[in-house]
Amino acid sequence: MNLILLFEDDFVATDRVILADRRFHHIRQVQQPALGDSLKVGLLNGEIGRGLVMAIDDRQIELAVRLERQPPRPLPLTLIMALPRPKMLKRTLQSATAMGVKQLYLINSYRVDKSFWSSPWLADGKIHEQLLLGLEQAGDTLLPQVHLRKRFKPFVEDELPAIAADSRALIAHPYQAAECPAPLDTPTTLAVGPEGGFIRYEVDKLIETGFQPIHIGERILRVENAVPVLLARLFPIF
Structure with missing residues (x-):
């Protein structure tokens, strides 16, 4: 603490x-x-x-x-993340919060197990607890907002265009993707898939919305490791 x-x-x-x-x-x-x-x-x-x-x-x-x-300045980032396994969710919430993420959307994906959505770790109190632990670690006070979206297509078609408007929109996708761009202190919307990645249909829907696939090298990382690496690569404050 x-x-x-x-x-x-x-x-x-x-x-x-x-x-x-x-x-x-x-x-x-x-x-x-x-x-x-x-x-x-x-x-x-x-x-x-x-x-x-x-x-x-x-x-x-x-x-x-x-x-x-004042507390540390937030990252100019909206993180869109396929709902991970409950144990990984706790660690990812803490690390994303500690790194300055203030807007986080947990979304459904084809490779997200349906049982994950009934996890007790998605209760408001449980999520709040992990966010507080991340703030205590980082020496921050600004509580992130976490949004749950259980349907992929309606979210991408109806909400995501407005969320990602006027931002650098990126998908972390290791296949047929460009190299991770240089760090910029600019509004960014980053989509990160589940274990195994987004399926082709989901990647195509995100591309239709204006997202660009990027990769961070040949090694395939777990979500809990990939998120901190991506943030460190995308923003100059790290």
């Missing part, structure tokens, strides 16, 4: 918070602060600053909070 995320209901005064949940136990067991120590804190969807330890015992910690700067 590189940032202690604070929520509005943590505040007992305008500049004081009391924590007694998972965050408190992490602070006490890992950071082990003493009275007067300063911890990095940030208000969810707000500013980042410092929390001065005013009191701590076996049950809770009280911090005097001063928020004074």
